Amino acid sequence: MDAILQSLHEVEGVQATLVVDCEGQLLAHRAHAVYDRSLLQEVGRTVVNAIDSLQLVHDDWELVSAGFADGKLLIRNLFAARQSPGQAAALAVVADTRLNPSFAGVAIRVAASRLKNAAPPAISAPVPVAAPAPISAPVPVVAPVRTATPSQPHPAARPTTAEPDPRAAAFLTACATALAGSVGPMARVFVKEAVRTVCGAAPFGREHVLPLIAQLEKHIDDPGERAQFRTTMTA
Amino acid sequence: MTNLVQIARGQLSRLPEVTALVISDRSGALLEATGDIDGEAAGAVYTVAAEALERAGDQLGLGPLSRASIAGPASACIVAVHDDGVVGIHVDPKKPIGGIEKKLDGVFRR
Numbered sequence: 150m151d152a153i154l155q156s157l158h159e160v161e162g163v164q165a166t167l168v169v170d171c172e173g174q175l176l177a178h179r180a181h182a183v184y185d186r187s188l189l190q191e192v193g194r195t196v197v198n199a200i201d202s203l204q205l206v207h208d209d210w211e212l213v214s215a216g217f218a219d220g221k222l223l224i225r226n227l228f229a230a231r232q233s234p235g236q237a238a239a240l241a242v243v244a245d246t247r248l249n250p251s252f253a254g255v256a257i258r259v260a261a262s263r264l265k266n267a268a269p270p271a272i273s274a275p276v277p278v279a280a281p282a283p284i285s286a287p288v289p290v291v292a293p294v295r296t297a298t299p300s301q302p303h304p305a306a307r308p309t310t311a312e313p314d315p316r317a318a319a320f321l322t323a324c325a326t327a328l329a330g331s332v333g334p335m336a337r338v339f340v341k342e343a344v345r346t347v348c349g350a351a352p353f354g355r356e357h358v359l360p361l362i363a364q365l366e367k368h369i370d371d372p373g374e375r376a377q378f379r380t381t382m383t384a
Numbered sequence: 385m386t387n388l389v390q391i392a393r394g395q396l397s398r399l400p401e402v403t404a405l406v407i408s409d410r411s412g413a414l415l416e417a418t419g420d421i422d423g424e425a426a427g428a429v430y431t432v433a434a435e436a437l438e439r440a441g442d443q444l445g446l447g448p449l450s451r452a453s454i455a456g457p458a459s460a461c462i463v464a465v466h467d468d469g470v471v472g473i474h475v476d477p478k479k480p481i482g483g484i485e486k487k488l489d490g491v492f493r494r
Contacts, residue, residue, distance in 0.1 A: 165444070183445075184444070188443060188444075191443055192440050192443050192444060195436050195437075195439050195440040195443060196436075196440055198432075198436040199433045199436035199437050199440065200433075202429050202432045202433040202436065203429065203430075203433045203454055205425070205429050206425070206426050206429045206430075206459075206461075207454050207456055207459050207461060209456035209457055209458045209459055210454050210455070210456045210459075211455055211456050211457070212453075212454075212455045213452060213453070213454050213455075214452065214453045214455075215437045215440070215441070215449060215451075215452040216449070216450050216451050216452065217441045217446035217447045217448060217449050217450065218446070218447030218448050218450065219445070219446050219447040220444070220446040220447070221446075222437065222440055222441065222444065222446065243444050243446070250482075333411060333412055333428070335412065335428045335429070335432055337424055337425050337428070338425050338428055338429055341425065
């Protein structure tokens with residue numbers, strides 16, 4: 150893996166390269182001395198936070214290119230087949246303003262292809278580089294679902310039409326509203342994701358209510374707020 | 385009406401490459417959305433992502449974030465960071481993203 154990262158450093162302007170898993174754990178890196186391992190580990194987690202958010206809207210993303218006043222951060226998706234801890238999930242390239250985006254694009258594509266075929270790495274020690282250099286289509290948040298609220302009996306047979314059940318929509322909206330008190334506007338996104346995780350392709354039913362609440366409360370850091378959310382949604 | 389919303393209505397939404405557009409304030413709250421887009425969800429996502437990328441830029445000493453582009457086979461988007469908020473601009477993924485980025489530089493006078 151070091152050889153693959155080293156090949157990226159042959160592109161003018163590249164200052165650091167890192168490979169992270171889906172949890173932001175640094176799997177390999179190569180960088181000038183100014184970027185040490187602990188710093189790149191932090192960057193890895195931050196990068197994964199960014200891509201975790203972006204893929205809620207762009208689940209097909211291949212490349213994220215972030216432009217800053219003094220450089221660029223390019224993140225290449227290494228794709229879902231390996232989205233488990235310890236497996237390479239993304240390749241990030243840090244570059245200064247000298248970077249030629251076309252050359253970098255080709256080099257990153259080649260490196261990503263080689264990384265996808267590489268064996269899972271052991272976590273690497275820092276490897277300094279020789280010479281330091283200067284420095285579409287949206288998805289609805291409330292999916293069409295059918296359910297009963299927790300206080301109502303579960304219907305014996307659900308209609309098979311795709312028409313949204315207003316009680317389900319109201320329940321999910323209440324979830325988003327209650328969650329928003331702790332996590333802000335991302336609440337609606339989290340509710341949509343949780344419905345997808347808990348229900349899969351099945352319609353939302355009474356049996357999904359508690360798993361949904363459990364899924365959503367993971368986003369609340371404060372124990373008091375988490376308990377309050379659970380109390381509100383199970384009342 | 386914020387300056388950013390004025391720019392979006394007057395200039396960005398008239399660019400032929402733009403398929404949808406969402407503007408949110410720095411807290412992620414929706415200010416404006418046009419086109420086929422779930423503005424509230426996308427606005428929050430782009431704000432959170434921009435914040436994370438800004439943090440990465442700080443950690444790496446790259447200075448302030450100006451914009452980010454997200455490219456995939458079926459979707460492409462440019463996220464531009466402005467004083468008043470964050471703009472997510474969905475564009476045709478089959479067209480080169482560089483052209484619209486240059487136009488955006490003109491719109492935001494970078």
